[in-house]
Structure formats: structure tokens, C-alpha cells
Amino acid sequence: MNKAQIEHFFATLQAANPEPASELEYTSVFELLAAVLLSAQATDVGVNKATRKLFPVANTPAKVLALGQAGLEAHIQTIGLFRSKAKHLLATCRILIEQHGGQVPRTREALEALPGVGRKTANVVLNVAFGEPTMAVDTHIFRVSNRTGLAPGKTPLAVELKLLQRVPKAYMTHAHHWLILHGRYICQARKPRCWECAVAADCDFSPKTPKP
Numbered sequence: 001m002n003k004a005q006i007e008h009f010f011a012t013l014q015a016a017n018p019e020p021a022s023e024l025e026y027t028s029v030f031e032l033l034a035a036v037l038l039s040a041q042a043t044d045v046g047v048n049k050a051t052r053k054l055f056p057v058a059n060t061p062a063k064v065l066a067l068g069q070a071g072l073e074a075h076i077q078t079i080g081l082f083r084s085k086a087k088h089l090l091a092t093c094r095i096l097i098e099q100h101g102g103q104v105p106r107t108r109e110a111l112e113a114l115p116g117v118g119r120k121t122a123n124v125v126l127n128v129a130f131g132e133p134t135m136a137v138d139t140h141i142f143r144v145s146n147r148t149g150l151a152p153g154k155t156p157l158a159v160e161l162k163l164l165q166r167v168p169k170a171y172m173t174h175a176h177h178w179l180i181l182h183g184r185y186i187c188q189a190r191k192p193r194c195w196e197c198a199v200a201a202d203c204d205f206s207p208k209t210p211k212p
Helices: 003-016 029-038 044-054 061-076 082-100 108-112 119-128 139-148 156-166 169-185
Strands: none
Touching: 003 169, 029 044, 029 061, 029 082, 029 119, 044 061, 061 082, 108 119, 119 156, 119 169, 139 156, 139 169
């Protein structure tokens, strides 16, 4: 994809969805952090199902800690890897209270120092909660970036760095949401829905998938 195609690609996605939002449900920065931590190798739908039961009971670090390992596991047991995620979330809550006054930190270094929080999770929190122009490369963004020719790379980090170079600044705040949603509903893994794609003309993927 050349610069003109990239500009048209994002302008088209923006026109279709001017204010994209995460499909994870949350009402605070802490709830966002917890939901993203729980979402590793799980669907947003599955995480939302669990947090609808968890957050009314425990939506602060102190309240989550008060549940304990067994209590937290009982609320999130429908999510894959729930035991290790419960352990990580409890440890994260302890650090938030002891080192950050119970608040979610606003720096990458502090976020990545939290148990269960990697670069992708930190990028989501920095972007969604604090408006930072970061790029959280999940499986959808990795696929779309490589398939379309937008930002090909062999690793998530390579794709992230290339996206930061190639995505026009005007689109950076919402770019990762547009790419995730595009990968989730149109540029799907097994068979991209090219016949429904508004940006097919800008994409390097060939041959395009015909309408069934």
C-alpha cells in the first residue's frame, strides 16, 4: 500500500465509524485495565460476560483484593486461563495500592511492570484511557496489517513499529480500533469478506474473495 492508498484506507474507515470504541465493557480506567488483562486469548464477548458479574461486586483494586484468589476465580471461571489471570490481577491490584495510590499509572514502564500486563495491554490502556497514539497489535491487527500490505512484519512488535511509521497522524488515536473491528468482522482469518469490504481497492490481497 502506498501513502495515497493508506490515506484513503483510513479516511474510508473513519467515515464509516467516526468514533470507534472498544467492545470491552468498562466504566473506569481500572475496569478497563482489568478487562484487558482478562482478555488475553479470550473473546471480548466472553470477558464481558464475566465482568458483568465481577464489576458490580469488585470494581476497585481494594475490592478485588478483598475477594481473594478463590472469590475472584469464582467470578471469572468462564474465561480461559482464569486461575493464572486471577493470580495476575490480584498481584496487579496489590501493586496499584502499594505503589500508585490505587490508581492506574499513565506510563508504559509502570503499566508493563504490572503482573499480566504486557506491551499490548499497556498500549490499549494508554490509547483508550489516556488518548495516547499507541498501536496495540492483537491477532486481528497483525493479520490485517500483513494481508493488506499496510504494515507487513513477522512479529507483533515489527508490525506495531511499522504502523506507527505508516499510519497518518490524523488517524492514530482511533487506528487500532478501526483495524481490530475490520479484522473481526470483514478481513476475517479463514476467509476475508472482500465483497463487503469498503477498502478492498486499497488492499494488496489478491485474488479478492468472491461473493459466495
